[in-house]
Amino acid sequence: MEINKIYKGDCNEIMQNEIDKESISLIFADPPYNLSGSSLNLKNNKTGGAFYKVNEDWDTFDDKEYLDFTKKWIKSAISTLKSNGSLYISCTQHNIGEILIVGKELGLKLNNILIWYKVNAMPNITKRTFTHSTEFVCWFVKGKNWVFNYETVKKINPNKTKTGADKQMRDFLDFITLPIVQGKERLRGDNGRALHPTQKPERLLELIIQASSNKGDIILDPFFGTGTTGVVAQRLQRKWIGIEINEKYIEMSKKRIKKEK
Numbered sequence: 425m426e427i428n429k430i431y432k433g434d435c436n437e438i439m440q441n442e443i444d445k446e447s448i449s450l451i452f453a454d455p456p457y458n459l460s461g462s463s464l465n466l467k468n469n470k471t472g473g474a475f476y477k478v479n480e481d482w483d484t485f486d487d488k489e490y491l492d493f494t495k496k497w498i499k500s501a502i503s504t505l506k507s508n509g510s511l512y513i514s515c516t517q518h519n520i521g522e523i524l525i526v527g528k529e530l531g532l533k534l535n536n537i538l539i540w541y542k543v544n545a546m547p548n549i550t551k552r553t554f555t556h557s558t559e560f561v562c563w564f565v566k567g568k569n570w571v572f573n574y575e576t577v578k579k580i581n582p583n584k585t586k587t588g589a590d591k592q593m594r595d596f597l598d599f600i601t602l603p604i605v606q607g608k609e610r611l612r613g614d615n616g617r618a619l620h621p622t623q624k625p626e627r628l629l630e631l632i633i634q635a636s637s638n639k640g641d642i643i644l645d646p647f648f649g650t651g652t653t654g655v656v657a658q659r660l661q662r663k664w665i666g667i668e669i670n671e672k673y674i675e676m677s678k679k680r681i682k683k684e685k
């Protein structure tokens with residue numbers, strides 16, 4: 425297997441056939457959430473920029489297909505993880521059910537469900553439900569000796585004591601407040617529209633990678649998209665492997681990582 429490389433293709437096939445068994449310290453997976461199917465564009469929204477609901481072919485499954493897909497890729501991912509490895513899976517209310525059931529069925533231990541509160545979430549235009557402003561990241565581990573760099577995470581905690589010292593983690597919870605990626609960090613095409621509908625914030629990856637891996641470890645992202653995991657892993661002196669099925673996104677992430685280097 426090659427490191428610091430983007431493999432093109434289906435992540436199941438690649439995890440099964442190309443990635444060494446028990447070689448990966450940390451997997452961050454941001455799979456299709458299966459929330460596509462209807463479009464909603466708030467192109468001229470004045471409160472926080474344009475919003476486009478995710479509506480992609482790669483994100484469209486029926487319920488049975490989605491459960492089978494989830495079982496298949498999580499099983500393949502587990503086979504690549506070291507015995508003390510961690511698997512972080514991002515999701516929303518649309519797919520957290522499948523992820524929790526499959527994780528349990530495949531013998532993983534759930535350590536936390538991180539809650540990402542999106543301060544600039546899509547406005548609630550239907551006014552028929554509470555505003556959807558959160559995503560989740562389920563942190564699963566394979567065995568007992570998982571990595572959690574408590575002292576490092578304490579340093580990341582923006583809250584300090586009156587004397588400026590790092591605080592215990594009582595006020596740095598499994599609750600993360602971060603905007604959806606906008607501004608300079610967002611990759612955009614010539615028309616100003618986002619190049620990828622679900623680019624994750626680098627700050628979220630910085631937290632996860634520093635918490636659950638060490639310098640030199642190999643980090644795998646089976647749904648690489650714009651390469652956020654690779655960019656941050658590179659910055660934090662970790663090795664990385666990305667898998668992505670869509671050539672357009674691969675080109676985009678290659679450019680992004682080159683720029684980071």
Ligand SMILES: C[S@@+](CC[C@H](N)C(=O)[O-])C[C@H]1O[C@@H](n2cnc3c(N)ncnc32)[C@H](O)[C@@H]1O
Nearest residue numbers: 434435454622623624647649650652668669670
């Ligand atoms: C939710 S996005 C990931 C976004 C990424 N975290 C980022 O920050 O840009 C999911 C990605 O998985 C890719 N994908 C979907 N099915 C796949 C599969 N079976 N194997 C590999 N990649 C796949 C899609 O093309 C899409 O770019």
